[in-house]
Amino acid sequence: MLRAYDYTEYTKGRSEIQDAKRFNEELWLAKTAVDRVLQLDTDGPARCPGCGSSHIVPFFVKWGAAYLMCDDCASVFTEVGDAALEAYRQDEALTRFRSSPEYQGEATQKRMQSWQETLDWIRFRCFRHLGRHEDLTAVTGGDRYTGFTELMRASPLCRSYRPIWEQEPDGTADIAVSLDLIQQSNCPERELMEIGRCLAPGGLLFLSARLGTGFDVLVLREHAPIYPYGYVSLLSQRGLEAVLARTGFEILDLTTPGHMDVGYVHSRRALIPAQDLFVRNLIFNSDPIVLGEFQRFLQKSGMSSYAHIVAKKVADK
Amino acid sequence: MKRLTTVVIGMGRMGKMRYEKLKRHGGFQITGVCDEKPENLQGYPEPGYVDWEECLARCDPEVVFVCTVNAAIPAVVCRALSLGKHVFSEKPPGRDLADAEAMRREGERHPECVLKFGFNHRYHNCVIEAKALIQSGLIGDVVCARGVYGKAGSPTFAEEWRNDIRLSGGGILLDQGIHMLDLLRYFLGEFDRIMGRSVDTLVWKQLPTEDSAFAILKTQDGKLASLHSNALQWRHKFDLDIICTQGYIALNGLITSTNSYGEEKMTYYKKDLNARSGALGKPLEHTMCFDQDQSWEHEHQEFYEAVVSGTPIRNGTAQDAVRVMELVERIYGNTGRGPAL
Numbered sequence: 001m002l003r004a005y006d007y008t009e010y011t012k013g014r015s016e017i018q019d020a021k022r023f024n025e026e027l028w029l030a031k032t033a034v035d036r037v038l039q040l041d042t043d044g045p046a047r048c049p050g051c052g053s054s055h056i057v058p059f060f061v062k063w064g065a066a067y068l069m070c071d072d073c074a075s076v077f078t079e080v081g082d083a084a085l086e087a088y089r090q091d092e093a094l095t096r097f098r099s100s101p102e103y104q105g106e107a108t109q110k111r112m113q114s115w116q117e118t119l120d121w122i123r124f125r126c127f128r129h130l131g132r133h134e135d136l137t138a139v140t141g142g143d144r145y146t147g148f149t150e151l152m153r154a155s156p157l158c159r160s161y162r163p164i165w166e167q168e169p170d171g172t173a174d175i176a177v178s179l180d181l182i183q184q185s186n187c188p189e190r191e192l193m194e195i196g197r198c199l200a201p202g203g204l205l206f207l208s209a210r211l212g213t214g215f216d217v218l219v220l221r222e223h224a225p226i227y228p229y230g231y232v233s234l235l236s237q238r239g240l241e242a243v244l245a246r247t248g249f250e251i252l253d254l255t256t257p258g259h260m261d262v263g264y265v266h267s268r269r270a271l272i273p274a275q276d277l278f279v280r281n282l283i284f285n286s287d288p289i290v291l292g293e294f295q296r297f298l299q300k301s302g303m304s305s306y307a308h309i310v311a312k313k314v315a316d317k
Numbered sequence: 318m319k320r321l322t323t324v325v326i327g328m329g330r331m332g333k334m335r336y337e338k339l340k341r342h343g344g345f346q347i348t349g350v351c352d353e354k355p356e357n358l359q360g361y362p363e364p365g366y367v368d369w370e371e372c373l374a375r376c377d378p379e380v381v382f383v384c385t386v387n388a389a390i391p392a393v394v395c396r397a398l399s400l401g402k403h404v405f406s407e408k409p410p411g412r413d414l415a416d417a418e419a420m421r422r423e424g425e426r427h428p429e430c431v432l433k434f435g436f437n438h439r440y441h442n443c444v445i446e447a448k449a450l451i452q453s454g455l456i457g458d459v460v461c462a463r464g465v466y467g468k469a470g471s472p473t474f475a476e477e478w479r480n481d482i483r484l485s486g487g488g489i490l491l492d493q494g495i496h497m498l499d500l501l502r503y504f505l506g507e508f509d510r511i512m513g514r515s516v517d518t519l520v521w522k523q524l525p526t527e528d529s530a531f532a533i534l535k536t537q538d539g540k541l542a543s544l545h546s547n548a549l550q551w552r553h554k555f556d557l558d559i560i561c562t563q564g565y566i567a568l569n570g571l572i573t574s575t576n577s578y579g580e581e582k583m584t585y586y587k588k589d590l591n592a593r594s595g596a597l598g599k600p601l602e603h604t605m606c607f608d609q610d611q612s613w614e615h616e617h618q619e620f621y622e623a624v625v626s627g628t629p630i631r632n633g634t635a636q637d638a639v640r641v642m643e644l645v646e647r648i649y650g651n652t653g654r655g656p657a658l
Contacts, residue, residue, distance in 0.1 A: 113593055113594060117594070120455060120587070123453065124449070124450060124453055124455055127450075127452065127455075128446065128449040128450075133453055257603075
C-alpha cells in the first residue's frame with residue numbers, strides 16, 4: 001500500500017461549498033426526520049462497524065442519538081437499525097429539498113471545481129494502476145449531486161457510469177465510485193460487498209469517507225458538522241483498512257486530503273471544551289499561516305477527517 | 318518460486334546492500350560472494366572469493382551481480398556474459414562510453430542472457446508516480462526540466478575510490494549525476510545536443526575529478542533540460558522540476574538507506590491561468606509524500622522476471638547504458654576531468 005499524503009493548498013474561499021441559510025435549512029429538515037425515526041427503532045450493531053470489536057465506549061449524544069467510539073480502532077458510530085435508517089433516507093421533506101433544482105444548482109455552482117479535482121484524481125490513479133483512463137465501465141454506489149453524475153458521464157473516463165443496482169452482469173465493471181457513502185451506512189461492510197460485486201477482479205474502488213479520527217470530530221464532538229443519520233459510521237483509518245480487507249479489497253493508496261478540519265474548529269471555537277487547553281491556545285491565538293501549517297500536518301499525518309482510498313478488488317467474498 | 322543460483326562480485330557498500338535485498342527477495346540463491354578485500358567477505362555464510370574469475374568458475378551461477386569499482390565492471394560483465402550468465406551490473410556502466418559499448422556488444426552476442434544495469438532511481442515512488450502522471454496526459458507534454466543532485470562531501474571524500482580517476486573514470490557527474498541524466502532521458506527523451514556545459518573542480522582542488530558539473534541539454538524536438546551535479550552542496554539534495562504544457566511536477570528528496578536526502582515528495586499542479594483553483598500564480602497544489610523505498614525490490618523483481626519468464630528489461634537496458642554514457646562523455650568533452658583525459 002502506498003501511504004501518501006495529498007497536501008492540497010487552497011488560497012481562497014474553498015470552504016464555501018454551501019450557502020449558510022441552505023445548510024441550516026437542510027440541518028433543520030434532517031433533525032426533524034431524526035426526531036421522527038428515533039421513535040421507530042434504535043436497535044443497531046452491537047459491534048464496531050470497522051474492526052468488529054465489541055469494546056465500545058460512549059462518545060457523545062447529538063439530537064438524541066448516541067455516538068459511540070470503538071476502543072480498539074477508534075471508529076465512531078451511532079447505533080441505528082435498518083428500518084429507522086431507511087425511514088430517514090426516505091423522509092419526504094428532506095428528499096424533496098435535496099432533489100430540488102435550487103439545491104442541486106447551488107451544489108453544481110459551488111462544487112464543480114472540487115468535482116473536477118475528484119475526476120482528475122480518479123483519472124490519474126486509473127492510469128497509474130490500470131494503465132488506462134478512458135472508456136472504462138464505471139459504477140457508482142450513488143451520487144447525491146446530479147451535477148457530479150453528469151460530469152462523470154461526460155468524461156472520456158467513462159464508457160458507462162451507472163448506479164450499482166443497474167449494473168448487469170456482476171463482476172464486469174472496471175471501476176467503482178463510492179463518494180461519501182459508507183459514512184451514511186450502519187453496515188459499511190454490506191455496502192462495500194455490494195459495490196465489490198459489480199467490479200471485475202483487479203477492478204478499482206475509489207472511496208472517499210469522513211473519518212471519526214479527524215481533528216474536528218475529536219475536538220468538537222457533538223458540535224462538529226456531523227449529524228445523525230447523515231453520518232452514521234465514521235470509521236478510523238484502521239477501521240477502514242479492516243472492513244476493506246474483509247470485503248476483498250487491497251488498499252493501493254490511502255491519503256487524508258481533507259482541508260477543512262481547522263476551519264471547522266476555528267469557526268466553532270467558542271465550543272471547544274474548556275479543558276482542551278492546547279487546542280484552545282492553538283485555535284484562538286494562531287495566525288492563518290500557523291493554522292494552515294497545522295492543517296497540512298493533519299493531512300500528512302492521517303489526522304484529517306477525510307480519506308481518499310484507491311483499492312483493488314482481489315477476491316470474491 | 319524458482320531460485321536462481323547467484324553470486325555477488327564486489328562486496329563493498331553496494332554489494333552488501335544488494336546481497337541483503339537479494340536474500341529478502343527469495344528468488345535468488347546466493348552461492349558465492351567475491352571481493353578483492355578479504356575483510357569485506359567476513360560474516361557471510363557463503364563461500365568467499367578474492368578472485369572473481371575463480372568465483373565464476375567454481376560457483377558456476379545462473380546469475381551474476383556486479384558491484385565492483387567502475388574499472389572492473391566491463392571485464393566482469395563481459396566474462397560472465399560469455400559464460401552464458403545473466404548479469405545485473407551496478408551503475409555506472411564502466412568508466413567511459415567504450416566500456417558501455419563493449420558490454421552492449423557482448424550482450425548482443427549472447428541474446429539468451431539478460432543484461433541489466435542499476436539505474437535504480439527509476440523505481441523510486443516519486444519517479445513512478447511522476448512518470449504515470451506525465452503518461453496520463455493530464456498535465457500535457459513535457460517541455461523542460463531542471464535537475465539538481467548534490468552531495469555533502471565528507472571528511473574522507475578526497476580519499477574515496479570514486480575520486481581515483483583510474484578506478485572511477487570520472488567524478489561526481491559519473492558517480493551520481495548519471496542517475497539524474499538517466500531520469501532526464503526517461504522523462505524528456507533522447508538528447509542530441511549539449512547546449513552548454515561547465516565541468517569544474519570548484520572546492521575540492523586537490524582532486525583530479527570534478528566536484529561540479531553543469532549542463533544544458535536539448536532533445537531533437539526542442540525539449541530542454543538543465544543539470545547540476547555536484548559534491549559541494551554541503552548536504553544531500555535531490556530536486557527535479559518538470560514543466561509541462563498544462564502543469565508542473567516537482568520531485569524533492571529521496572528515501573535512501575541513509576535517510577539523508579530528505580522526505581521523498583512529488584508535488585504537482587495543473588495550469589490554472591483563470592485562478593479557478595486558487596489565487597493567480599498559486600494554483601491548487603497536490604503533494605504526495607512517500608515513506609517507503611521499494612526501489613531495490615522493484616528493480617530486482619524486474620530482473621528476476623526477465624530471467625525466469627523472459628519478459629523484456631524495461632529500465633536499465635544496455636541501450637540505456639550506452640546512451641547515458643554518451644551524454645556523460647559529451648558533457649566531459651575535453652575538460653580533462655572525465656574519461657576523455
